[in-house]
Amino acid sequence: MTQQPPAAGTGARLELNSPLSAASAARLVAAATAHAPELIIDHGCGWGTLLLDALASVPTAHGTGIDVHAPDIDRAWATAEQRGLTDRVTFVTGSSEDVRDRADLLISIGAFQALGTIEEALARLAELLRTGGRLLFGSEYWQARPTPEELALMWDGARVEDCLDLPGLIGRVQAAGWRVLDLHDSTRTEFDAFEVGHLREREEWLLEHPGHPVRAELDQDWAAWLRGRRRPMGFVTLLLGR
């Protein structure tokens, strides 16, 4: 039996690397594909889940997912294979900064940083959208202003400036020429499932290896979430048009 714990952050126990339940994702994908897009591009696609869901819901569509993290792209290809979608999807290891193709549906969930600041991303995504297209855009925001104690715990170098509040975020979206067609505010339950999902594989390993020093790392991860992110963090997914 291996004595090394599973690596942190693989998301092996999650389907999506964002705080969205399967039911929420299904509702949002249905709304985002109602215009029957021909080409769908997911910037920062992670494991490709939402792109594959969108392709499954529009049998005539083709799609491309881009992510800088090669293991995510490998997992996306494996899922596409399992779901019988490899003839309609391409996954690329690379940066969205280099993508020039325009699409009828753009997906950017928890990944606007792939295209710069939130303003830069909203402007670039507008350039990458075909006429009449839609953007499914998910971003973290502050549900409550974080205290200095919460900022010190939630992630390395966290600053109040890292996120907007919800009116501020919607204001940036509208200022960039987008209109909001749908809005899903992730629930506490969705956030908890996401955070526990990230910890679960190593928690299970620890049960099999009591006394291993990974316990201290896990305890720190719990504190970063419970005492850091859990109160102030929000995540909103918007369906946008222009």
Ligand SMILES: C[S@@+](CC[C@H](N)C(=O)[O-])C[C@H]1O[C@@H](n2cnc3c(N)ncnc32)[C@H](O)[C@@H]1O
């Ligand atoms: C929070 S994850 C979200 C993944 C996926 N959208 C989801 O919801 O499951 C953010 C993703 O953005 C990717 N990313 C970061 N910078 C990028 C870039 N310049 N180009 C493409 N992807 C990038 C990361 O590798 C990561 O997979």
